[in-house]
Amino acid sequence: MTNKEFIQITDLTRVFKDNIALDSINLTIQEGELFGLVGPDGAGKTTLLRTLAGLLGITNGEVRQAGYELHKSTEAVKSEIGYMAQEFSLYGKLSVLENLRFFGEMYDVPAQIQKERIPGLLSFAQLTDFTDRRAAKLSGGMKKKLALACTLLHQPPILLLDEPTTGVDPVSRREFWTILNDLHLEGTTIIVSTPYMDEADRCSRVGLIYQGKIVECDSPEKIRGKVDGEFIKVVTHDWQKAREIIQPLKGILEIQTYGEALHILVDSAAKHIGRIRKTLKRNELDITEIRIVKPRMEEAFISLIRKIDQAN
């Protein structure tokens, strides 16, 4: 089952007029992977997903998915894929149930099987009580869950989700990811793009795409490990003053604010933690907490992008 090469992208290039949106991308995704696609705005995430879904032509390169060559059998491969567009794209005037049925028909799911699957999907998406509500009247999170349910009705082996949780509240977001986790556990191959770095952390592998190229591709942990330097977390009663004091110190690479907490990026934590503590004390600041913390995905993301920018 596992470790089969399910999606294979070779030298994929897509050019729009004078803009290279995808620049010879090579990527292999195993069956059953939950693959996260992250990258700055406009890096090519949506273009890549749309291309995989057969919505955009290929300028150069090859894509093989579930045994199909994309450019040869664009239509046939669509049955193997569940694609969820970034913008809400269900029919607002149709009810939850009608939307589900519509996509069921589109993907040739026999009526009998639709009947069997729909109750499951509804409860899965926690929409059982809203079957007759028009999609336009659903809250943002519910819309997204409905959209996901619509793409799942034909039980596609591949799921392509383009920023499925943007604009969704944390409760719904967590529910959404519970669903994705369940699908992942059932063996569906999922590619999901997201601007939320905590979501990237939930993936089995993360690809960082930048300027149309995959610049990093590894497990979340390994990516986090690629941050140069270490983070020291400091909590004081006056973060603004603390920041002013620490900023000019030697060896401080960056300070990030998290409410009252400061995350200080240094080349070596052991070397600096004592000095920071001393300096703060000298300035009569009460330290509630000071310790070394692991970099978050978000920090890794920023640091990696900056590194590339500097290299250019």
Added chain:
Amino acid sequence: MSIRHLWAVIRKELQHILRDRGTFLLVLVTPTLVLLLMTYSLAVEIQHVPIALLDYDQSATSREFIYQITAGDDLDLYQNAASMEEVEDLLIKGKIKAAIIIGPEFSSDLLAMRGLSLQIIIDGTEPETGGFAVDHIGWRAEAFANEVLAEQILASGISLDSLEPIDLRIRSWYNPSLEPRVDIVPGLLSIVLGFPAFSVALTLAREHEHSTMEQLLATPISRIELLLGKMIPYILAGLVNVIVIPIIAMAWFNVPFNGNFIEFLLLSTLFLFAELSMGMIIGVFMKSQSAALALSFLVVLFPGFFLTGIFFPIAALPEMARMESMFLPGTHYAIITRGVFLPGIGIDTLWPYAIMLVILGLAFTGTAALFFKKKLA
């Protein structure tokens, strides 16, 4: 082609129309309502045309003449003018459409058989009413003159009949009194049934504007399925009007329907298919509703009015316009509707036009499908 895909799109589209009450009502009612309004406005029988009289003669004969001129419902005496200036003023202000100037020698000339001292002035800005006035004044004047002259003519040994020797026997088939509404109602059908084409163009453009197209394109539906599925609900909406309009035509406007209704439904479906395919092409090319709308006006509505032979006979159009009219489904359908309503002929005679509709429909749908890429860019 998968019937299930087709049906799903149709059902979705129907649900969409039905849910939006305002739009639903408008889509369904517009054709019939516009037809009613237009029939009323176009099939008005000209009457009560206001005229003025300027009588320089002021004789018993001229007064008798004036009495006869204004006796009917066709011409109404608006004013007895006292001078040419007054006539002029009335014409410029549009109060009257024609004026009759009775010369000072009107009665003496007439009695001496010297001629008719009569001048008619018409408002050339509205030749419909102007021409009407001329015709009617002319008939009356001729009859009046003949009457006055009859005695003298008889005295000179000429029979009155010999003044009009040819016995012109006019028969107007299908519409004995040439009432405009009888042929305008069937003719207008081809215009008002084109309205659903606008809706088709708009709904397709709307899917683009609201990015529902992206999701739709990601499904395995084929282009033809999608296009036909979008079209069929509006064909159905059109067919509702095809059923309602003949009933109104017969009951309200007294227009005969002599043909076979089932055949008429079939032929109307062919027309709707061809006409809506035109809307489809527009929808495929125009990615915004406003542009789709603008183009529909330009290529569907106005040519539909002027180039399909409803108001203006195709035979009289310039060569190029006649060519263009052959590509308009409305041209062929106008012939069909008139044929089915009035002479009551059927498919056995009308098949060439039916075939034209099918060819146009297929060609338009084909073009739409050809240019409708299942890609976003």
Added chain:
Amino acid sequence: MMENGITIQTSGLVKKFGDFTAVNQVSFTVNKGEIFGFLGPNGSGKTTTIRMMLGLLPPTQGAIEVLGIQVPDLITSILPRIGYMSQQFSLYSDLTVIQNLEFYGQAYGLPQEKMDPVIREAIGLSGLNGFENTPTKDLSGGWRQRLALSAAILHRPEVLFLDEPTAGVDPISRRAFWDLLYTLVAEGITVFITTHYMDEAEHCHRLAFIQHGEIIAQGTPTQIKQDAMIGFVLEIDTDQPEDLIRAIYDARENGSSISLDAELYGSHIHVITTQPRQHTRTLYSLAEESDIQINSITEIDPSLEDVFITCMRETSIGGNHEE
């Protein structure tokens, strides 16, 4: 007019749509120079509240004062001092980047000589250098969001209402955006913001949680975290996270006494618990039964997101009338 430094004050705000109460007795004050976060699930009444404060919707009951002016009656007099970025895409999609900005500038009466530098700055801020003449419909979601934000602050308003300004924006831009907000706040601007990013919420001075149209918690992020008392988060490091989480789910379904709220985070599993010691032990034994190797279990701080979710779950999920 703004004596005590209060920029926004609402009291007993109620909005009903027919039988449905979208906002119920909402009262809060926002001080000058403060970033006030307004958090709640989709459909909890956030947008309705913002719309009332901007005079777009008349409240059914209650009073609103913005910049010392009664809303909605006198709203027009303060509109030039307000900036607003709506949740919906608030730019004209067929206009280019620069045309949109120019329109905003002119609408807010920016003098011609200031226009150029301000627009230049806004373009730099949204990172759209080189895309000045691109129609906004061709921009990616995150970029559009950034542009809308730059447009909303183009005229340097005194109060800024932001309805999910950073939805779909990448972390780098979000960070730049928050840096900018801090700069603005330092200049004395007041910010009223809704967001679904809980890490952003931690940047706010004060927060209010809203659920079903009612405010259920208010205070600084730290206060709220302390008040919520949700317990601890255990992070489990294992080589077989999928297998372990399946085992946890199975145990829960079999009605075992251990009912744990567990979630998969890549190669880690997070478990929220009030009894960390006991559950650590349970987890080890569960792993042993299923023959799974646990490398380590560490206690980590609950994030504001964990707090938020717990708060919301307590008051059940629903509320979905927002359109």
Added chain:
Amino acid sequence: MFRRILALVKKEFLHLKGDWWLPAFMLFGGALELLAIGWATSRPITNLPMMIWDMDRTAASRDLVISLENTGVFAMTEPAESMETIQDQMDRGEINAAVIIPHGFANEIDTIGGEPVLQVILNGAESIPAREALRAVEGVVRSLDEEITIDHLGVNPDLFKGFDFSLRVWFNEALNEAYYTTPAELALMLEFTILIFAALTFSREREFGTLEQLLVMPFSSIEIIIGKSIPVILVGLFDFTLMLGVVHFAFHVPVRGSIFLLFGLAFMYTLVELGKGMAISVFSKSQHQAFLLVFMVGMIDFLFTGYAAPVESMPKAIQYLAYLVPAHHWLSIMRGITLKGSTIIDILPNILFLLGLGVVIGFFSLRYIRKALD
């Protein structure tokens, strides 16, 4: 205030720029369409297919056919040999008229006191060409009548000449069809252009959700209305100028009255229609709906303009209603100033009505729009 309005105006124009179709239609569509339709329809009806069944086959019958052909109204098809052919062609709508010349037609003409019979069959399924055909046939027969009578009686042909009344056509001496069709078509095109453009102003912003943003900007509702109006007015007047150019230069329709008066009133009319269009726009929830409403309203107006049928001939109630339709007065003004050379006094009633309607429509639209915006 002025700068803010200017900003809105500019934005509205930019919307047009983005999509080249729309401005092309808005600015040039009317003029082009007018050119095409005017070209196609402003000509006398000619070439009506006519079928002759000549059973007589004499010089006289051939002369008759030639006179019919010489009218220019008819185009002769293959001659018929039987009634069935005529029936068939008529049913198919292939011919508009048929003339049957019976045996002995020439004989009857030659005999004094004879009764030559001529049968004419008209295709009533197309009443407009049928009437035209009838008129032409009657004309030919009348002059033939005259000839025969003169011939039989041996009288002076001038005797009858004096009995023709003299006819003068004012304002359109040459009976140029374009004179009456094109100004009316111009008036209608102008109405539709303004209505559509005005109807899209708000319905579009509402559909895209940008209306909310517009409302929180420091625009007063009056500023929004003015800002959105100016482009419509400018486009309307531009269109009007262009179309007037087409009418004047391509169709040689004179402008006999004051052109300034014409432009002044065109401006006034534009405002009135604008008010209607905007009210529709605010009322509609989507562009689709706005468009359908414009269509209905436009059609109703069309009914009352008097373009297709004289208002005087309609029932009294409808005549009064017609006074309440701006387009009705506009058409009178248009025809008056271009063809009749009307002065402001001549068309004063129309102007006053238009003004009155403008005030009423403007007042209610403004109130309605402001209420909807606030």
